[in-house]
Amino acid sequence: MTETDNLPLFKILVADDEPSTLAMYKGVLSPECIGENGLLELNALETELFGKYTSIFLPPSYELVMCSQADEVVDAVKASLKDNRPFAIAFLDVRMPPGPDGVWAAEHIRKLDKDVEIVIVTAFSDIDSKDISRRVPPAHKLLYIQKPFHPQEIRQFTSALCAKWRLERDLQVYRSNLEKQAQKRTLELSAVNRQLELEIAERRKSEERYRTLVELTSDWIWETDENLVITEADPKVKALLGYDPDEIVGRPLSCLISEDDAERTMVHVTSNRGPFRGFRSSKIHKDGRRLVIETSGMPVWDGSRIVGYRGLDTDVTAKVRAEKERQELEKKLARAEKMEAVGALAAGVAHDLNNIMTGIIGYPDLILKGILKDSPLRDLVTNIKKSGEKAAAIVDDLLTLSRRGVPVNEVVNINAVITEYLDSPECQKLRAFHPGVEVERYLDPLAPSISGSPIHIYKTVMNMVSNAAEAITGSGRVSISTRGRYIGEPLDVDEDMKAGDYSILEITDTGMGIPPEDISKIFEPFYTKKKMGRSGTGLGMAVVWGTVKDHNGHIEVKSIVGKGTTFTLYFPVAGPGASHDRSKA
Structure with a gap:
């Protein structure tokens, strides 16, 4: 099998009433017309221009369909669509007596096939191109060649238009797949959103039940003199704080309050000339436990003079804990809604932005092949291509967020991923952009592998190192380290963190x-404090958060303004069900 056997077969439609012209098309577009010497010359020229040989000048295979009348053209297009083998290009002569002309055929072809590239071929200069463009839209898929033409023109037109036609069809399939994936992920996020709403509703019901129970319970009542020395204590203080009444009568009220809250509580009680409600402070149980107490009270008056204070203490420790849990659930719900919005946005971006990027990314390569190496246009075309690639990177980040939740089960050596990135062109470019930043590595060779996606872990390392470097003004240091650790008790990192071995x-x-x-x-989508246009889209840390969560991991952030920041990522070690490790250090 030769290299040309793997090249795509394009269907080309040629319509002309002159047999000699049809014969010319057949001779020009037959693969053997270029010849072995021609291929060698093209490949030598490619090596000279680009420094390498990629076989791009191997001739594609064409299936030619010849017609001499316009109605035959329409019938041929109908047949090709029925067989699901559409034409890539249609070369149409304008005048093909005695039947309808080529413009008539072009109109009917466009109604049948919106993707075919139409080339109007004519020997007459009096045709109205504006009228033809109006009758045969869109203009970017309609070209003109005037007879007489050189065979090389036909060959170049055919090669470029076939590549354009194939690229557009591939992009249509790509966009369709992206839209389906984004829609699927949006539905999944909607389901998570609904589940979180149900959990919050259930939590609120639980709070309401607790509130009812609190109202039914008997809280302790206390009374003090004007100096806040306890004069009376309800027996229920035993159940609340563990003291018998006689243990605290005669003692200052402050003896029951935590040291850091005592002064604030005393000021609040004595500064009120009337009733006060819902004041919270920390009080210490006899066994040393710290409780959150909600106090309501009022001064005791003797005429115009305050002679004491009377109040009611309610233990709201559990209530405060429930409020914190509800707030955490609401934060998770808010994050889920943002991720759902990103999923929906990704679908729109994949559909709309990719349409724009079709030309921005694809056409510059075709243009660069057709202009000289020292042409002043080369830098402009290259800048267009780079801009398109930046836009594609933004879409890629959006789609990374919208595709979250895809299961991964490959053993990943984190040291190998870090080493791969630090030796990569991306990291070299980062070092060149931040020459004053020194990147250090402290990789424990015994750090255990994890189960997950090496591509996403690589991107996480890249985003984290990039953010760290950009946080440094002038000179500084970025340190990357790994280690293994067994965590027996949950840390403050995440309430859902389970005990076990972590990398x-x-x-x-x-x-x-x-x-x-x-x-x-910082992990919210689109949140950034970087200057617009400098770098970043506000998605990098959101991608990091999504990747860590998809790997059942946890993130801890410690930072001191003016001194630096430390991000610690905890990944569960690889389990027995993970696939073979492809990235050994």
Whole structure:
């Protein structure tokens, strides 16, 4: 089998009333017309221009269908569509007596096939191209060649238009698949959203039940003199704080309050000239437990003078805990809604932006092949291509978020992924852009492997290192370390963190640090404090968060403004069901 056996077969429709012209088309578009010497010359020219040989000049295979009348053209297009083998290009002579002309045929072809590339061929200069463009839209799929023409023109037109036709068909399939995936993920996120709403509703019902129970329970009542020394204590203080009444009568009220809350509580009680409700403070149980107590009270008056205070203490520790849990659920719901919105946005971007990027990314390569190496247009065309690639990177980040939840079960050596990135062109480019930033690695060779996707772990490392470098102004240091650790008790990292063995990836920078009020926002989609146009889209850390969560991992962030930030990523080690490790260090 030769290389040409693997090339695509394009159907070409040629319509002309002159047999000699039809014979010329057949001779020009037959693969053997180029010849072995021609191929050698083209490949030598490619090597000279680009420094390598990629076989792009091997001739594609064409299936030619010849017609001499316009009605035959329409019948041929109908037959090709019925067989699901549409034409890529139709070369149409304008005048084909005695039947309808080529423009008539073009109109009917376009109604049948919106994708075929139509080339109007004429020996007459009096044709109205504007009228033809109006009758045979769209204009970008309608070209003109005037007779007489050189055979090389036909060959070049055919090669370029076939490549354009194939690229557009591939993009249609690609967009369709992206839309289906985005729609599927949007439905999944909607289901998660509904589930979280049900959980929140259930939590609120639970809070309401708890509130009812609290109202039915008997809280302890206390009374003090004007100096806040306890004079009376309800027996229920035993159940609440563990003291018998006689243990606290005669003692200052502050003896029951935590040291850091005592002064604030005393000021609040004594500053009120009337009733006060719902004041919260921390009180210490006899066994040392710290309780959140909600106090309601009022001054006791003797005429115009305050002679004491009377109040009611309610233990709201469980209520406060429930409120925190509800807030966490609401945060998860908000994050799910944002991710759902990103999924919907990804579908729209995949459909709309990819239409725009079709020309921005695809056509520059074709243009670069047709212009000289020293042409002043080459830099402009290259910039167009780079802009398209940046737009494609944004779409890729959006689609990474919209495709979250795809199961991965490959053993990944984190040290190998880090080493691969640090030796990559992306990292070299980052170092060149931040020459004052030193990147250090401290990789524990015994760090255990994890189960997941090496591509997503690579992107996580890339985003984290890039963010760390950009956080440094001037000179500084970015440190990357790995280690293994067994965690027996859950850390403060995540309430859902389970005990077990973890592979830990830690990235530390000596940059500007993150203000405490911003730490909770950095993983939100589109959140960024970078200057617009400098770098980043606000999606990098959202992608990191999504990747870590998809790997059942956890993220811990510690930062000091002006000194730097440390991100610690915890990944469960690979289980027995993971596939073979493809990335050994």
